[in-house]
Amino acid sequence: MKPNRVPRHSRAAAxxxxxxxxxxxxxxxxxxxxPAASSNPSGSGTSAxxxxxxxGGSEATLQKEQGGSSRTxxxxxxxxxxxxxxxxxxxxxxxxxxxxxxxxxxxxGDMLDNVSxxxxxxxxxxxxxxxxxxxxxxxxxxxxxxxYGPQAATQGAWxxxxxxxxxxIHASLMPDGRVATYGxxxxxxxxxxxxxxxxxxxxxxxxxxxxxLPNTTSTDLFCNAQTLIPGAGELFLAGGDNFVNGHTxxxxxxxSVILSSSAKTLRPGNNLNRPRxxxxxxxxxxxxxxxxxxxxxxxxxxxxxKNGTFTFLNGADTTPFDYFYPRNFLTSDNRIxxxxxxxxxxxxxxxxxxxxxxxTNLVSDFVSSASGAAxxxxxxxxxxxxxxxxxxxxxxxxxxxxxVEVPRTSTNRVWGTATVLPDGRVLMTGGSSQxxxxxxxxxxxxxxxxxxxxxxxxxxxxxxxxxxxxxxLLPDATVLVAxxxxxxxxxxxxxxxxxxxxxxxxxxxxxxxxQIISATETVxxxxxxxxxxxxxxxSQVVLIRAGSVTHSVSFDQRRxxxxxxxxxxxxxxxxxxxxxxxxxxxxxxxVLDANRVPSMAKIIQxxxxxxxxxxxxxxxxxxGTGGSxxxxxxxxxxxxxxxxxxxxxxxxxxxxxxxxxxxxxxxMGEPVNRGAAGGIGGGAFARTCARNYGVTGxxxxxxxxxxxxxxxxxxxxxxxxxxxxxTPLASVGGGGGVQRxxxxxxxxxxxxxxxxxxxxxxxxxxxxxxxxDRANAFPFFATSNTITHGAAxxxxxxxxxxxxxxxxxxxxxxxxxGWVLDRLSPLCVKVDAEGKWTSDPMARGAAGSLNGNMxxxxxxxGQAVSGFVSRSGWLVDRLAPTCQPLVSAGRVSGATTVLAGxxxxxxxxxxxxxxxxxxxxxxxxxxxxxAVSSIGLTCRGD
Numbered sequence: 001m002k003p004n005r006v007p008r009h010s011r012a013a014a015x016x017x018x019x020x021x022x023x024x025x026x027x028x029x030x031x032x033x034x035p036a037a038s039s040n041p042s043g044s045g046t047s048a049x050x051x052x053x054x055x056g057g058s059e060a061t062l063q064k065e066q067g068g069s070s071r072t073x074x075x076x077x078x079x080x081x082x083x084x085x086x087x088x089x090x091x092x093x094x095x096x097x098x099x100x101x102x103x104x105x106x107x108x109g110d111m112l113d114n115v116s117x118x119x120x121x122x123x124x125x126x127x128x129x130x131x132x133x134x135x136x137x138x139x140x141x142x143x144x145x146x147x148y149g150p151q152a153a154t155q156g157a158w159x160x161x162x163x164x165x166x167x168x169i170h171a172s173l174m175p176d177g178r179v180a181t182y183g184x185x186x187x188x189x190x191x192x193x194x195x196x197x198x199x200x201x202x203x204x205x206x207x208x209x210x211x212x213l214p215n216t217t218s219t220d221l222f223c224n225a226q227t228l229i230p231g232a233g234e235l236f237l238a239g240g241d242n243f244v245n246g247h248t249x250x251x252x253x254x255x256s257v258i259l260s261s262s263a264k265t266l267r268p269g270n271n272l273n274r275p276r277x278x279x280x281x282x283x284x285x286x287x288x289x290x291x292x293x294x295x296x297x298x299x300x301x302x303x304x305x306k307n308g309t310f311t312f313l314n315g316a317d318t319t320p321f322d323y324f325y326p327r328n329f330l331t332s333d334n335r336i337x338x339x340x341x342x343x344x345x346x347x348x349x350x351x352x353x354x355x356x357x358x359x360t361n362l363v364s365d366f367v368s369s370a371s372g373a374a375x376x377x378x379x380x381x382x383x384x385x386x387x388x389x390x391x392x393x394x395x396x397x398x399x400x401x402x403x404v405e406v407p408r409t410s411t412n413r414v415w416g417t418a419t420v421l422p423d424g425r426v427l428m429t430g431g432s433s434q435x436x437x438x439x440x441x442x443x444x445x446x447x448x449x450x451x452x453x454x455x456x457x458x459x460x461x462x463x464x465x466x467x468x469x470x471x472x473l474l475p476d477a478t479v480l481v482a483x484x485x486x487x488x489x490x491x492x493x494x495x496x497x498x499x500x501x502x503x504x505x506x507x508x509x510x511x512x513x514x515q516i517i518s519a520t521e522t523v524x525x526x527x528x529x530x531x532x533x534x535x536x537x538x539s540q541v542v543l544i545r546a547g548s549v550t551h552s553v554s555f556d557q558r559r560x561x562x563x564x565x566x567x568x569x570x571x572x573x574x575x576x577x578x579x580x581x582x583x584x585x586x587x588x589x590x591v592l593d594a595n596r597v598p599s600m601a602k603i604i605q606x607x608x609x610x611x612x613x614x615x616x617x618x619x620x621x622x623x624g625t626g627g628s629x630x631x632x633x634x635x636x637x638x639x640x641x642x643x644x645x646x647x648x649x650x651x652x653x654x655x656x657x658x659x660x661x662x663x664x665x666x667x668m669g670e671p672v673n674r675g676a677a678g679g680i681g682g683g684a685f686a687r688t689c690a691r692n693y694g695v696t697g698x699x700x701x702x703x704x705x706x707x708x709x710x711x712x713x714x715x716x717x718x719x720x721x722x723x724x725x726x727t728p729l730a731s732v733g734g735g736g737g738v739q740r741x742x743x744x745x746x747x748x749x750x751x752x753x754x755x756x757x758x759x760x761x762x763x764x765x766x767x768x769x770x771x772x773d774r775a776n777a778f779p780f781f782a783t784s785n786t787i788t789h790g791a792a793x794x795x796x797x798x799x800x801x802x803x804x805x806x807x808x809x810x811x812x813x814x815x816x817x818g819w820v821l822d823r824l825s826p827l828c829v830k831v832d833a834e835g836k837w838t839s840d841p842m843a844r845g846a847a848g849s850l851n852g853n854m855x856x857x858x859x860x861x862g863q864a865v866s867g868f869v870s871r872s873g874w875l876v877d878r879l880a881p882t883c884q885p886l887v888s889a890g891r892v893s894g895a896t897t898v899l900a901g902x903x904x905x906x907x908x909x910x911x912x913x914x915x916x917x918x919x920x921x922x923x924x925x926x927x928x929x930x931a932v933s934s935i936g937l938t939c940r941g942d
Contacts, residue, residue, distance in 0.1 A: 148459075148499075148504065150508050152501065152504040152508040153504045153505060153507075153508060154501055155445070156458045156498060156499050156500045156503070156504070157459050157499050158445075158462065158496055158498055158499070159497040159499070160462075160496070161206075161462050161463055161495065162205055162206035162494060162495060163207045164181070164206065164207070164493050164494050165195070165197045165210055166181065166182065166183065166184045166195060166493060167183055167468060167483050167486050167491065167492055168181040168182075168183065168197075168470050168482035168483035168495065169182070169183025169190075169192075169222070169223070169468040169470070169486065169551075170182050170183050170221070170226055170470070171470040171472045171480065171482065171483075171549050171550070172226050172227070172235050172549075173472060173473070173546040173548075173586075173588075173603075174198070175228065175261050175603055175605070176261050176262075176603075177202060177475055177603060178200055178201065179198070179199045179201055179480065180196060180198055181196065181197045181470075181483075182197065182215075182221050183221070183222055183223075183468065183486065183550075184222075184485075184486045184493075186493075188486055188492075189247075190247075190248055190468075190486035190487070191220055191222050191241070191243050191248050192215065192219075192220050192241070193219070193220040193221070195214060196213055196221070196259070196266065197211065198213065199211075201475055206480075206496070206497060211264060213264060213265075213266075216265070217266050217267065218255075219237075219253060219255040219268065220241045220242055220248060221237055222240055222241040222248050223277055223278055223550070223551070224237050224238055224241075224276070224277070224279070225237070225238045225239065225276070225279045225555065226548050226555070227281045227282075227283055227289065227548045227585075228283075228585055229258075229289070230287040230583075230584035230585045230586075230606075230607070230608065231584065231605065233261040233586075234259060234261060235258070235259035235261070236256065236258060236269070236281065236289060237258070237259065238272060238279055238291050238294075238304075239252055239253055239275060239277055239279050240257075250277070250295075251275070251277065251296070252275030252277030252278075252294055252295045252296035252297065253277070254271050254272040254274060254296070255271060255272070256268070256270060256272055256310075257269055269308055270308050270310060271310075272291065272297070273297075273302050273312040274294070274296055274297030274299070274300065274312075275294070275295070275296030276291065276293070276294025276296060276297040277294050278294050278295055278323060278325050279291055279292065279293045279326075280292060280293050280294070280325050280327075280328050280553065281555050281556075282329070282330055282555065283330070283583045283584065284330060284334055284336075284580075284583065285334045285578075285580040285583050285584070285608070285609065285611070286306075286579075286611060287306050287584045288303050288304060288306060288350075289304040290328070290336055290350060291303065291310075292316075292338075292348070293318070293321070293322075293323050293325065293326040294323055295324075297323070298318060298319060298322075298323045299317065299319050300312060300314060300317065300318060300354065301313045301316050301318060301354060313353055313354025314353050314354065315352055315354040315355055316350075316355060318346075318356060321340040321344055322340035322341050324369050325341070325369070325553045326340055327340075327341075327371075329375055330556075330580055330583055331347070331379070331396050331580065331616070332379060332578055332581055333580060333618075333619065333620060333746065334579075335347050335348065335349045335620055336349075339359075339361075339362055339367065340367075341367055341368055341371075342364065342367060343362035343364055343366065343367040344358070344361055345359040346358055346359055347359060349620055351741040352738065352740050355622075355738075355740065357621065357624075357625070357764075358625045359401055362403065364387075365388040366390055366391070366392050366405075367383070367387075368386045368387040370387070370414045370431075370435065370552055371385055371386040372386070372413070372416050372418035372552045373418055373553075373554070374418040374419065374420045374426045374554065374557055375420070375557055375558040376420045376424060376425075377424070377561070377832040377836075377838065378397070378576075378581045378838075379396045379397035380394070380395055380396075380397065380832065380836075381393070381395075382394075382418060382426050384409060384413060384418055385412075386412060386413055386414045386552070387412065388408075389408040389410070389411055389412050390405065391405070391406050391408055391409060392405050392406060393405075393406055395838065397838045398839060398840055399755055399768070400629070406453050407453060408455070409428060409446055409455055410442065410457060411431075411433060411440060412431065412432070412440070412442075413428055413430065413431030413432075413442055413446075414431050414432055414435050414466070415435075415436065415465070415466045415467050415468075415469060416429060416442070416552060417430055417465075417470060417471040417549060417552050419471045419472070419547070419549075419554065420544060420559045421473065421500055422473075422544060422559075422588075422590040422592060423500075423592060424449075424451075424542075424561075424833065424834060425449050425450070425500075426447065426448040426450075427446070427447050427471070428445070428446040428447070428448070429446075429461070429465060429471045429481050429498065430443075430464075430465030430466065430471065430481070430484070431465070432466055435467070436466050436488055437489060438464055438466075438489045441466075443462070443464060443465075444460045444461070445457075445459055445498050445500075446458060450834050450836060451834045451887070458498075458500075458501070459498070461481060461496055462496055463484065463490065463494060463496065465481060465483065465484045466484050466488055466490070467484065467551075468485055468486055468488065469482065469483040469492065470483050470549045470550065471498075471549065473544060473547055474497075475588055475601040475602075475603065476600050477500070477502070477590065477598040478497045478498060478499050478500070479497065479498045479500070481495065481496050481497065481498055482494065482495035483495075502595075502596060502597050502598060511595070512535065512593075513535065513599055514597065514598075514599045515534040515599055515600070516531055516589065516590075516601075516602050517532040517533060517569070518531065518532040519531045519532075519602045519604060520604065522604065522605045522606075522607060523575050523604065523605075523606055523607070524607040524608070524609050525576055525577055525578060525579040525610070526574075526575060526610065528572050529541075529572070529573045529574075529575055529604075530570065530573075531570070531571040531573070531589075531591065532569055532571075533570075533571055535591075535599070537566055537594060538564070538571060538592060538593055539593060539594050540561055540590075540591070540592040540596075541562040541564040541589070541590075541592075542559060542561055542589070542590045542591070542598075543559070543575075543587040543590075543604075543606075544557075544558070544560075544587060544588045545559075545586070545588075546585065546586040546587060556585065558583075560576065562574060562575060562576075563780045563807075564780055565780040574780065575606065577610075577747070578614055578746065579608060579610070579611070579613065579614055580614050582606055582609075583606075584607055584608045585606060586603055586605055586606070587603070587604055587605075587606055588601035588602075589601055589602045589603070589604050612747075613747055614746060615744065615745060615746015615747055615749065615769070615771070616769070617745075617746075617749070617768065617839070617842065618755070618767060619697070619698065619743035619744065619745065619766045620743055620766055621755070621756050621764040621765055622699075622700050622702040622743070622766070623702045623704070623756065623763050624703065624763050625704075625757065625763070626704060626757060626759060626763040627758045627762075627763035628757060628758065628759065630754075630757065630758055631753065631754075631755045631768070632656050632676070632677060632753050632754045633656070633753035634658030634753055635674075635843075635846065635850075636814065636844070636845055636846035637660050637661065637719065637845060637846035638660050638661065638719075638752075639659060639661045639694040639716065639750050639770075640658060640694060640750065640752055640754075641657055641659050641667075641671050641688060641689045641693065641694050641695060641713070642656075642657035642671060642686065642695065642711065642729070643655065643656060643687050643709070643711055643732075644656075644657055644684075645685060645732070645762075646680070646682035646683055646684050647682045648682035648683060648733075648734065649734035649736060650705050650706065650707050650733055650734060650736065650761050651678070651682075651707065651708070651709050651732060651733045651761065651762040652679045652682035652760075652761050653676050653677065653678030653679055653680065653682070653758075653761075654677060654678060654706075654754065654762050655673055655674060655676030656754050657672070657674070657686070658671060658672060658673075658674050658753075659671045659672070661694075661718075661719040663718065664717075664718070665692060665694075665715070665717045665718050665722075666716075667691055667692055677756070678762045679759070679760035679761050681760070681761070687732060688729075689711075689727075690713065692715060692716055693715055693722075693727070694714065694716045694722060695711050695712070695713055695767070696712055696726055696744055696748075697711070697712040697726055697742045697767070698710065698711050698712065698765075698766070699712070699728075699739075699740055699741060699742045699743065700731070700739075700740055701733070701736060701738060701739050702737045702740055702764075703736070703737040704763070705736075705737070705762065706737075706756075706764065706765050707735070707736035707737035708731050708732070708734060708735065708736075708737065709731060709733055709762075710728055710730075711728070712726035712728045712729070712742060712744070713726065713727050713729060718772065720770035721748055721749065721772045722748050722750055726744070743767065745767060746771055748772070749769040749771025749772070750770055750771070751767045751769055752768050752769060752770045753768040754766070755768055770842070773805035773807075780806075781940055781941040782941040783922055783923075783940060783941065784915075785937070785939070786914070786915065786936045786937045786938075786939065787936055788925065788935060788936035789870050789910045789913065789935060790872035790873075790874075790875060790876040790926070790927075790934035790935055791874070791875075791927060792872065792874050792907075796927040797927045797928050797933050798927060799926070799927050800847035800924075800925065800928055801924075801925045801938065802824075802825065802826045802844055802845040802847060802925075803826070803844065803922055803923030803938055804826060804828035804844055804922050804923055805830075807830050807831070807889070808828040808830050808831065808839075808844075808922075809864040809886065809889070809921070809922065810826050810827070810828060810864060810920065810921035810923060810924070810937070811828060811829040811859050811865065812827035812841060812856065812857050812859055812881060813825060813856070813857055813879070814827055814854075814855065814857070815848065815854075815856075815932075816848070816849075816850060816852035816853060816855065817852045817853060817855050817879075817903040818851065818852035818853060818903075820852075820877050820903055820904055820932070821852075821875070821876040821877070821878070821903045821931060821932040821935070822848050822850070822852035822930075822932065823846055823848035823850060823851070823852065824848055824879075824924060824926075824928070824932050825843040825844070825845060825846040825847075826845070826924050827841040827844075827856070828841065828842055828843075828844050828923075829842070831864075831886060831889050834886075834888060835862065835864075835886025835888050835889055837862060841858060844923070847924075847926065847928040848929075848930070848931055848932045851930070851931070857880075858899075859883035860883065862885060863883040863885050864883060864884065864886050864892055864920035864921065865882065865883055865920065866884045866896070866914060866915050866918075866919070866921060867882040867896075867914035867915060868880060868881045868882055868935075868937070869898065869913075870910045870913070871904075871905065871907040871908060871910065872907045872908065872934070874907075875907070875931050875933050876903070876933065876934065876935050877906040878901050878902065878903035878904060878905065878907070879901060879902060879903055879935065880898055880899055881898075882896050882897065882899070882912070882914070883899065884896050884897070884918075884920075890919065890941060891918050891919070891920070892915075892919070893918055913936065915937060915939035915940075919939040919941060920939070920940050921937040921938065921939055921940070922937075922938045922939060922940035923937070924936070924937060925938055
């Protein structure tokens with residue numbers, strides 16, 4: 001028998017009458033709120049009338065009837081004009097400043113709130129009648145997009161706002177396509193204690209298809225962290241607030257809660273080791289979930305194991321960092337890179353009981369508690385500053401993170417949210433120029449294009465989306481934008497949807513969309529994904545992780561473009577081999593047609609990959625942050641086979657031992673020392689692998705210095721591949737510091753050098769690595785060779801072919817030259833789908849001898865070699881590569897840059913060599929013996 005329930009809208013109407021009656025009985029009808037608590041300096045309740053826009057503008061006051069209740073909202077008049085009139089910030093200090101505490105997190109304490117709290121506990125906490133559930137058939141939305149006018153083709157469009165059962169402070173896309181939201185009660189009071197909502201994203205509109213359900217646990221989920229559990233189809237919710245005496249207390253709890261996608265229920269999980277209110281969750285390559293930060297849990301992070309228990313990382317002291325939603329990102333070697341809201345950055349290795357290393361601090365203009373970020377391609381993060389309109393790109397695809405400023409947003413976007421779209425653009429929605437205030441509100445969609453690096457303004461939404469708002473990518477390639485309030489100038493129990501410009505043709509009507517007819521439902525890193533498609537040839541196959549967002553933070557957000565080939569209506573795509581590039585979990589699978597229009601997405605499951613395939617072209621370092629950076633590399637045709645230096649109680653000095661290696665991994669000669677870093681103390685040492693072995697990993701002991709170092713060696717198969725069980729060499733140094741686990745080159749790779757920091761001693765050290773290209777087994781592009789120049793007579797020498805990996809292009813050459821070209825190596829760089837460099841250049845082998853002077857020629861960033869000019873006779877006398885801008889990983893276009901030539905002036909001038917059809921070069925070919933006798937290019941196809 002069903003218990004008596006009060007319909008939600010009837011409850012709202014009843015509460016409005018009751019509140020009015022109680023206020024009248026108490027002699028009060030006005031809102032006489034005092035100053036907010038210190039942790040909420042700018043907090044305010046629902047706007048009840050006209051509010052100054054802060055720039056001389058005006059606002060219209062709307063009375064909106066909803067289910068019999070009257071709610072007053074402010075609507076910005078002419079918000080596009082307001083936003084465009086804002087000047088850029090005048091202060092551009094590069095100094096780190098003291099952060100203001102995140103605002104808007106204390107409950108109001110006046111009579112109205114006390115009444116609302118009483119209602120929440122005694123009336124709204126009753127069981128709630130679920131809405132009618134969708135049949136989960138074909139989507140009723142976006143089948144036909146109404147015409148929004150020609151401007152929609154460039155600006156996109158917004159739907160009309162619709163009511164939502166609560167303020168969507170938290171939102172997550174579930175594996176079945178439903179959207180889970182929570183964070184307030186039905187009246188918009190901050191608390192996740194009583195209800196949550198599941199909305200069917202296939203529903204015909206935003207105000208239908210809801211299941212508003214009771215939270216039957218005792219946990220208040222307000223301001224916690226949430227992400228999907230790999231393989232389980234369930235949402236993991238970590239921490240939250242405490243609901244006492246009718247309101248939240250702004251104090252953390254240590255509960256975990258699981259939301260089941262199939263049962264549509266919440267259930268308690270195991271308790272965390274620390275309370276965490278405003279914490280962060282990050283899924284790792286091994287399916288564990290890293291948890292850190294949050295009020296009550298600033299001292300140490302912890303890890304949710306696959307069995308649901310929690311491991312406390314005693315070795316990772318995070319006390320120096322702010323508690324508020326750390327911005328964390330998984331690196332390609334399964335560590336965590338992150339920074340706090342004042343810009344203190346770090347890497348955390350969850351091994352060794354946790355290991356924290358400080359990185360370069362971000363300038364304060366680029367960070368705040370209200371800033372947004374998106375990993376728009378693996379290892380590349382767009383960070384939008386909020387307190388100013390400055391924006392930066394952060395690259396974690398290199399041994400040391402790099403930070404580059406890019407063009408600014410049109411205005412400050414305090415509490416704006418960044419969402420990566422299927423076509424690679426990053427969408428910013430929401431925000432204003434002051435913390436949670438209706439001052440210079442920016443309701444426009446603003447989009448950053450990674451191809452051009454520029455921002456463009458899009459269409460303007462209806463409601464201000466400030467503190468406690470969200471934006472979430474949906475399977476139909478639109479973006480749900482909702483929430484804001486609790487507290488705030490608006491109580492946004494409503495939602496709207498932004499439809500990006502890719503959904504419209506030039507007239508503003510629906511653009512034809514490709515379709516995914518069928519697709520592999522479950523896949524693992526390194527495997528092939530098969531799809532049946534309709535709509536012509538597809539330009540891209542894209543995975544975007546199912547979103548989980550709150551407080552301008554999108555946990556685990558990332559976009560991955562898959563290498564693919566298409567035959568008729570069948571596409572085969574290769575999932576990256578490295579499970580840290582595509583961490584296990586649930587992903588939206590899109591295809592994009594030739595016009596970059598995306599399909600409706602299929603939600604697929606990515607399982608955990610082979611842990612042996614996790615890694616990068618480097619390992620993390622052990623040690624501290626003192627001293628100065630150093631890099632010591634072997635030559636392009638050498639492998640790292642040992643170390644030399646001096647040590648006592650610490651490692652005072654260290655350098656690489658290198659040896660030339662043939663195609664079968666055999667040593668050619670004896671190891672040589674290639675420089676050293678550090679001081680002059682301690683006794684000399686040399687540690688060398690057995691013959692035909694190479695260094696593949698390192699371990700040791702460290703704290704602020706490197707106290708002990710031990711290399712491990714494995715049998716060489718090639719210059720960049722090993723096999724077999726690693727054999728440790730004798731360690732060097734003393735017994736101080738903390739023991740660090742083995743750090744190995746990824747994909748069975750081989751060391752190519754050392755990097756780190758040093759002064760009078762070795763402060764930090766790690767390995768630089770080379771590895772085979774596992775994706776080469778699936779060459780979805782065809783290569784072709786140009787003609788060669790040289791070898792006019794005599795003995796030309798053995799042929800060589802030196803290629804970049806399948807995710808790389810030829811970005812330059814290095815080698816040696818005097819009167820002729822004595823030696824040549826291809827310099828290769830990884831690129832994303834837009835052709836942007838995502839790694840440092842690396843030499844991939846060498847041909848020729850070590851005579852002459854060392855030279856290197858590198859294209860400008862974002863360009864690739866597309867040809868060369870040369871002089872030759874019997875040998876190649878002179879070489880000058882030519883470069884063009886990349887427009888994708890397999891295409892160049894634009895003006896040609898001729899790099900400085902090297903070598904002599906003998907021989908004859910040759911006609912220029914160019915890759916056909918706007919292709920970038922992918923390697924070098926030719927013949928060489930004591931010198932390079934002929935040279936040509938291998939060119940990459942699409």
